[in-house]
Amino acid sequence: MLKRFYGKGGLLSFLLRYAGLYAIIMLGCAAIVSLFPNWVPKSGLNSDRLPDVQNVTSYFLAAQAVMIGLLFPVALGVISLITQREDASSTVSDLQVYYSESFAFGVGASGIALSIVLAIHVFWPAGYVLEYLGFSDAGTYFEVVLLIAHLLWLLVNFAALWYFLVTSLSFMRPAQRALMRRRYAALTAIPDYLTVHLLNHRYIVRLAAEIAKKVGWDKAKTALLFGGRLERGEVELNNKALSGQVLSNVWQKPLMWVIRRWLKRCNKVEGAVGSQPDLDFCPDFRRPLSDDGIICRRIGGIPLDKIERFVVGQSFRFKAKKP
Secondary structure, eight states: OHHHHHTTOOHHHHHHHHHHHHHHHHHHHHHHHHHOGGGSOTTOSOTTTHHHHHHHHHHHHHHHHHHHHHHHHHHHHHHHHHHTSSOOTTHHHHHHHHHHHHTHHHHHHHHHHHHHHHHHHTTOHHHHHHHHTTOTTHHHHHHHHHHHHHHHHHHHHHHHHHHHHHHHHHHTSHHHHHHHHHHHIIIIIHHHHHHHHHHHHIIIIIHHHHHHHHHTOOTTTOEEEESSOOOSSEEEEEOGGGTTEEEEEEOHHHHHHHHHHHHHHHHHSTTTTTTOOEEEEOOOSSSOOOTTOEEEEEESSOOOOHHHHHHHHHHEEEEEOOO
8 A cells, every 4th residue: 555655656746636635625515515504513714713723733744744854864874874885786776676665755755745735734725715715614524624634644654654664774684685676676677677668569569550550551652660760861850858758658549640641641742652751750668768859750751740740749758767
């Protein structure tokens, strides 16, 4: 459960998740007040209850700050010990194993995100919004549900902190470190490697065949390539801002629409198909984009127009390359 919650979470990811939960709780409380008014206590948001909410939130914030104060010194200490070893050949791999096994990034990001949320929540902004919109009776429900959500998040963070401390201390023992390396290889490194290579094979080999079949591409006259196998030709589309990033997904239907449209335009131009035009889409699941951020090359045929270039750019989705 901890791996699913913390494994790939960053600060922005946790804040966005919370924003979604916050909106759902607020709308739910407002709906309950509107549809079932008899269920709602009439205490509302009054001046006697507001200091209690702020005090409890302040206690949560102090507890979370203590957790962050424990997390980062331990993480920095373990990283320092790893990097200062005489055997530096496995330093990088050991750091990757440590980050993956201890959820250091995820636990830290979750703690900072909760601290930001609690610091804002001390001023109780949602209560005033509900009161302004005429749902002041929903304040009690919203207050209780939100405090329970914050408490659960705090308890999960403390459970993750305990796991992080146990993993960090165990990592200093050679036998445990070797065990974590094997577990990381079996559960993370090898599956990721196989997934990327199988995905890349399907992308380079099968995707070209599938698209060619659907759009009526004549292989004898033209070539449709994926993976940057052409090292020459006119650059149809590039984006230097994507330099160093790797491919994460391909939207096939918009891409097929572009190829079909471009092919029809080539057929209308005398001699365009006869010159055997080639299209090469350069993104790759394994290799980052070049320094020029080249996405598409063309040999022969007619240039892509502005609409086709835009759709091609949106059809390829990228992500930062893992260190």
